[in-house]
Amino acid sequence: MDKIRVVIADDHAMVREGLKQILELEKDIVVVAQASNGEEAVKLAKEHQPDVVLMDINMPGMNGLQAIKEIKTENIPTKIIVLTIHEDREYLFKTLQMGAEGYVLKDVDSAVLVEAIRSVNKGQSYIQSNMTKELVKEFNRVxxxxxxxxxxxxxxxxxxxxxxxxxxxxxxxxxxxxxxxSEKTVKNHVSNIFKKLNVSDRTQAAIYAFKHNITN
Known part of the structure; x- marks a missing residue:
C-alpha cells in the first residue's frame, strides 16, 4: 500500500514532532520532511513532491500564505491543508482562494486531521465542520x-x-x-448534482451554492 507522504510546516519544533508522532501511528501516512518557515516549506515541497503539506499560517520570514501562493504558482503537485489557530473567515476564504484544499484548526482531535489528510489526498476538499458557517458568512459578504x-x-x-x-x-x-x-433517492440526487455542477464532493457543492446564492 502506498503511503500518503506529508510535509509539516510549523515554526514550533514541538508541534512538528507531536504531529509527526500522531500521524505516523496511521499505517497509510508517513511524514517525509519538516519545515520551520514558508521558505523551507516551498523548498521541501519541490524536493519531496509530497502528497500533502500541513501549512501553518504564522511563521517567520515567508509565512504560510506566501508559501501557499508560491507552491501553487510553481504548480507543485501537492495538496495543502492549512493547520492554524485562526478561526477567522477571512483567513479561511483567502487560503481557499489561493488554492488550499483544506482548512483545519490546531485544536481538533487527531482523527479529524487524519480524515482531512485522507480526503484531500483523494482529490476532495476538506473544511473543518465548525468552520462551514464562517465560509457561509464570507460568501454572503462577497x-x-x-x-x-x-x-x-x-x-x-x-x-x-x-x-x-x-x-x-x-x-x-x-x-x-x-x-x-429515501436515503437511496438522496444519494442519487447528490450524484446528479455533482455531475451537473462539475464538482467532486459535498464541500465544493456547498461552496457553489453559497457563491450562486442558492442557499436560503
Missing part, C-alpha cells in the same frame, strides 16, 4: 456577478432542495428525513 448561463439552471426543483440542504451541512440521512424521501 457579491458575485456572473454573466451567461449557470449550470444550476439544469438542476431540478428537488435537486435544488437537496443542494440547499447540503450547503446547510446535512448528511444524506438527515436530508432524507427532512424531505420525506
Amino acid at each position: 457579491t458575485i456577478n456572473e454573466k451567461g448561463r449557470n449550470p444550476e439552471n439544469n438542476l431540478t426543483a428537488r435537486e435544488l432542495e437537496v443542494l440547499e440542504l447540503i450547503a446547510e451541512g446535512l448528511i444524506n440521512k438527515e436530508i432524507a428525513r427532512r424531505l420525506f424521501i
